[in-house]
Each structure stands twice: as C-alpha cells, then as structure tokens.
Amino acid sequence: MKSGARILVVEDELPMRTVLFDCLTGQGYRVLTASDGASGLEKAIAEKPDLILLDVMMPRLDGFALCAELRRHIIATPVLMLTAKGRVEDRVRGLDCGADDFLIKPFSRDELLARVRALLRRITRQTLKSQQLTFGAVQIDFLQQRVWRNSVPVALTAKEFAMLQLLVHAAGEPISRERFLDVVWGYTSFPTTRTVDKHIVSLRMKLEPNPDTPRWIKTVHGVGYRLEPPEEPPK
Amino acid sequence: MKSGARILVVEDELPMRTVLFDCLTGQGYRVLTASDGASGLEKAIAEKPDLILLDVMMPRLDGFALCAELRRHIIATPVLMLTAKGRVEDRVRGLDCGADDFLIKPFSRDELLARVRALLRRITRQTLKSQQLTFGAVQIDFLQQRVWRNSVPVALTAKEFAMLQLLVHAAGEPISRERFLDVVWGYTSFPTTRTVDKHIVSLRMKLEPNPDTPRWIKTVHGVGYRLEPPEEPPK
DNA sequence: GTGCGTGGTTACAAAACCGTAACACCAACG
DNA sequence: CGTTGGTGTTACGGTTTTGTAACCACGCAC
Numbered sequence: 001m002k003s004g005a006r007i008l009v010v011e012d013e014l015p016m017r018t019v020l021f022d023c024l025t026g027q028g029y030r031v032l033t034a035s036d037g038a039s040g041l042e043k044a045i046a047e048k049p050d051l052i053l054l055d056v057m058m059p060r061l062d063g064f065a066l067c068a069e070l071r072r073h074i075i076a077t078p079v080l081m082l083t084a085k086g087r088v089e090d091r092v093r094g095l096d097c098g099a100d101d102f103l104i105k106p107f108s109r110d111e112l113l114a115r116v117r118a119l120l121r122r123i124t125r126q127t128l129k130s131q132q133l134t135f136g137a138v139q140i141d142f143l144q145q146r147v148w149r150n151s152v153p154v155a156l157t158a159k160e161f162a163m164l165q166l167l168v169h170a171a172g173e174p175i176s177r178e179r180f181l182d183v184v185w186g187y188t189s190f191p192t193t194r195t196v197d198k199h200i201v202s203l204r205m206k207l208e209p210n211p212d213t214p215r216w217i218k219t220v221h222g223v224g225y226r227l228e229p230p231e232e233p234p235k
Numbered sequence: 236m237k238s239g240a241r242i243l244v245v246e247d248e249l250p251m252r253t254v255l256f257d258c259l260t261g262q263g264y265r266v267l268t269a270s271d272g273a274s275g276l277e278k279a280i281a282e283k284p285d286l287i288l289l290d291v292m293m294p295r296l297d298g299f300a301l302c303a304e305l306r307r308h309i310i311a312t313p314v315l316m317l318t319a320k321g322r323v324e325d326r327v328r329g330l331d332c333g334a335d336d337f338l339i340k341p342f343s344r345d346e347l348l349a350r351v352r353a354l355l356r357r358i359t360r361q362t363l364k365s366q367q368l369t370f371g372a373v374q375i376d377f378l379q380q381r382v383w384r385n386s387v388p389v390a391l392t393a394k395e396f397a398m399l400q401l402l403v404h405a406a407g408e409p410i411s412r413e414r415f416l417d418v419v420w421g422y423t424s425f426p427t428t429r430t431v432d433k434h435i436v437s438l439r440m441k442l443e444p445n446p447d448t449p450r451w452i453k454t455v456h457g458v459g460y461r462l463e464p465p466e467e468p469p470k
Numbered sequence: 471g472t473g474c475g476t477g478g479t480t481a482c483a484a485a486a487c488c489g490t491a492a493c494a495c496c497a498a499c500g
Numbered sequence: 501c502g503t504t505g506g507t508g509t510t511a512c513g514g515t516t517t518t519g520t521a522a523c524c525a526c527g528c529a530c
Contacts, residue, residue, distance in 0.1 A: 179352075
C-alpha cells in the first residue's frame with residue numbers, strides 16, 4: 001500500500017488526470033481523483049484530503065465555483081489551481097475565491113511537485129509541530145504519513161495511521177475507545193469498541209518487537225490504550 | 236466512570252427538549268433545561284453549566300443572539316448549536332458569534348453524545364493540565380493516570396486510582412466508605428462497604444512502605460479513611 | 471465479472487478485575 | 501477482662517474487559 005499525504009485531483013480530462021495521478025503517486029502521495037466538480041466537492045468534504053489540485057476549466061461546476069463552495073463549508077484545505085496559459089484574469093478570480101497557488105498549463109513535472117511540496121509544507125507547519133517522531137525502533141513521518149521500523153518501511157492503513165497519530169499526540173495519556181471512535185472515525189460513523197481493539201492488534205503486530213507483550217502500545221484495563229512515553233517519570 | 240457534567244439545554248419545542256433531556260440524563264449527565272432564550276441566558280449565567288446545547292430556531296431571543304450575549308458576558312462555556320439541515324449559512328453565523336460545534340437536525344443519538352463528549356473533553360483537558368503530586372516516595376500523574384513509588388511504576392487498577400484520587404483531593408479530611416462508594420462507584424452500583432476496605436488494602440500494599448503500619452493511608456475508626464497530609468500539621 | 475486490500479462485526483477464549491463471605495484481629499467501652 | 505462492633509485479610513466465584521480469530525461487506529483495480 002502507498003502511504004503519504006493525501007491529495008485530491010479534480011480534473012475532467014482523462015489524459016491530464018492520468019498524468020497528475022502518476023506524477024504524484026510516483027512521489028509516494030496518496031491520490032484521490034474526481035472527474036467533475038460535483039463529485040470533487042463531495043470527496044473533498046468526505047475524505048478531507050491534505051491538498052486539492054483543481055482544474056479551473058470544467059463543465060458545470062468549475063474550479064472557481066468549487067473552491068468558493070469549499071470555503072463556504074469552512075474547509076481550509078490548500079487549493080492548487082490549474083489554469084490555462086495567458087489567462088491572467090484567472091489568477092484574480094482564483095485568489096478571490098480562496099485558491100492558494102496556481103500552476104499554468106503546460107507545466108513541468110518539477111514545477112508541479114515543487115508547488116505541491118510547498119503547499120503541504122505550509123499546512124504541516126501550521127498543524128503539526130514536529131513532523132517526525134521516534135519511539136523504540138519505530139520512526140514516524142507525519143508529513144509523508146509513513147512509518148519505518150528498523151529503517152524498514154511499514155505499510156499502515158489509513159485507520160491505523162490515524163490511531164497511531166492520536167496515540168502519539170497524547171503520548172503517555174490513556175485514550176479511551178470512545179475517544180478513538182470520536183477522533184479517528186468522526187461523529188457520523190459508529191463502529192463498536194471492539195473495532196478499536198482489532199486495529200490496536202494490527203498496530204501491535206506491525207510495530208511492536210514482540211506483539212504478545214507490547215512494549216509501547218499498552219492497554220490500560222478499564223480505560224483504554226496508551227503509548228508508553230519515551231521519557232522518564234516526573235522527578 | 237461517568238463525569239456527571241452539567242449541561243444546559245435551551246430548546247423551545249417540548250418534544251425535542253424531552254428527547255435531549257432523556258438522552259443526556261441516560262448517560263449520567265446532569266441536565267438543566269430552558270424553554271426560551273431569555274430564561275436560557277439567565278440560567279447560563281446563574282448556573283454556570285459545563286456545556287450549553289442551543290437551538291438556533293427560537294422565538295424572540297434565538298440561538299445566535301443568545302450565544303453572542305453569552306460571549307459579551309465573557310462566558311466561555313462551550314456551546315453546541317442545533318441547526319436545521321442544509322442551512323450552511325447557520326454555521327457561518329454560528330461560528331461568528333462564538334459557537335463551538337454544530338449538530339444538524341435530524342441527528343442521531345450517537346452523534347449527539349459523541350459531540351457532547353468531545354466538547355466536554357476539551358474543557359477538562361484545559362483545567363486538568365499536567366497535574367502531579369507527591370507524598371512520601373509516591374508520585375502521581377493525574378493526566379497520565381500513572382503512579383510511581385521510588386521512581387518505579389506502580390500498576391493501579393481503575394478503581395484503585397479513583398480512590399487514590401479522592402483521597403488526595405481531600406487530603407487530610409477523613410472520607411467515609413459511603414462517600415467512596417458514591418464518588419468512585421457512582422450512583423448506579425451499590426457494593427458493600429467491605430469492598431472499600433478491600434481496595435484500601437490493595438492501595439496500602441502497593442503504596443505504603445510498610446503496609447501493616449500505614450504511614451499515609453490512615454484508618455479513622457468509625458469514620459472512614461484519610462490521607463495523611465504531606466505538609467506540617469498546624470500545632 | 472474476479473481478486474485483493476481494508477474495514478467492521480461477531481463470537482468465543484483468556485485475562486484482569488471486582489464483590490462478598492468468612493474469619494481473625496483490634497479498639498473502645500463497660 | 502469481656503463484650504461488641506468495627507476493621508484487616510484472605511480466598512474464591514462471578515463479572516467485566518480485552519485478545520483474537522473467523523467471517524462478511526465494501527470499494528477498487530484488473
């Protein structure tokens with residue numbers, strides 16, 4: 001499985017969509033695609049990607065409208081707009097409705113990647129203080145959403161990574177199953193608490209040196225789970 | 236164990252008010268209600284609830300106005316707004332006047348409770364902070380819910396920790412067995428007072444240097460138990 | 471379609487924890 | 501001293517919580 005930042009590409013023309021997809025997945029990003037504005041908006045809301053790549057020229061709901069709609073939903077996901085060459089007025093309209101950067105067609109692969117990186121870096125700086133973290137032999141890169149163990153890449157699913165993120169974020173504190181469900185699954189889907197256990201098992205199998213006697217991901221009976229803090233007890 | 240947080244429900248329609256009341260009390264929350272904006276504002280100020288559930292659609296003083304009024308009084312109580320489906324502009328106005336989260340009608344019971352939990356968690360997180368305490372060789376971290384003795388981690392069960400927390404919280408004051416049962420076990424289960432003794436024994440074994448002659452967890456004959464205050468006694 | 475990866479549920483086994491009874495002990499009071 | 505009632509302690513059965521495997525469902529790629 002690929003892991004990395006999640007990027008939504010909204011582009012109606014298949015060839016261009018394919019180019020963008022290949023280019024981004026080749027860099028380890030996880031790419032979602034939509035072939036029209038309406039489904040793009042839907043996915044943007046449902047999937048909460050880290051970045052949205054948006055073609056302005058689309059039938060029906062075009063890039064400008066989609067972007068404006070996003071902002072009306074208070075979604076602050078950075079938007080990189082694809083505009084045609086020479087259409088200076090596009091920039092103005094784009095900025096007006098909340099776009100963050102522009103890419104002028106035709107563009108080079110390197111320029112695309114550079115701008116994507118820049119935008120992702122920006123949001124990461126805002127939201128995550130440290131983008132890398134280590135416990136035991138496990139190394140986490142929040143920016144790329146990748147994990148290594150003894151320098152060997154570990155493939156985590158989306159849910160697993162989200163759970164790990166919550167564990168790390170509240171390092172040391174016990175986290176109840178309820179809380180996992182609220183944060184990782186959101187307020188609109190309600191799996192059972194056993195589901196949380198199951199994913200904890202997966203995490204342990206992938207990250208623990210000895211999954212039977214967890215060194216890091218401890219269970220707190222009657223409470224929930226807790227990531228053993230790398231630090232010492234308080235003096 | 237349930238928090239027993241106090242929640243104010245401001246809702247003009249009786250059926251909905253009843254639903255909310257039942258749903259929340261069923262979870263162990265203490266619920267106050269108001270059937271219009273004016274009395275809601277009054278109760279919010281007088282009772283200082285932990286959370287306010289606010290319907291936007293009310294005659295005279297509506298949810299927005301009430302919320303804005305609250306903030307004018309520098310009352311930071313989190314507000315969960317009930318809005319009608321599809322009224323995206325409600326969110327904008329709501330955020331504008333200081334609402335913390337939104338629940339769109341019709342909503343599921345689970346979603347209501349999830350959002351309530353999330354908001355309540357936010358405030359307890361702020362107030363609890365990284366509280367730590369020491370008596371003798373025992374160190375307690377309430378946030379992590381962990382205890383050390385001579386810097387060696389001590390494994391306490393959920394009940395034991397809750398009892399210790401109560402002892403520490405009322406340091407010096409004797410605590411009756413009935414009080415332990417009320418606070419630690421809640422109002423829904425009724426074990427014997429002997430049960431309390433048993434857990435006290437466990438605590439002593441885990442925390443006291445010499446469990447036979449307790450240095451810290453003292454028995455007050457005919458009354459209950461008491462944690463010897465770490466400070467110097469008044470003469 | 472088929473196959474695969476992911477995610478959610480169910481069911482059952484294992485472990486941890488809890489509640490209570492029984493009895494020994496002790497403190498207070500006469 | 502002896503009685504009485506409260507407390508300490510232990511053992512054990514029952515309950516709750518957690519681990520885990522097996523299974524089904526869904527989405528996506530081929």
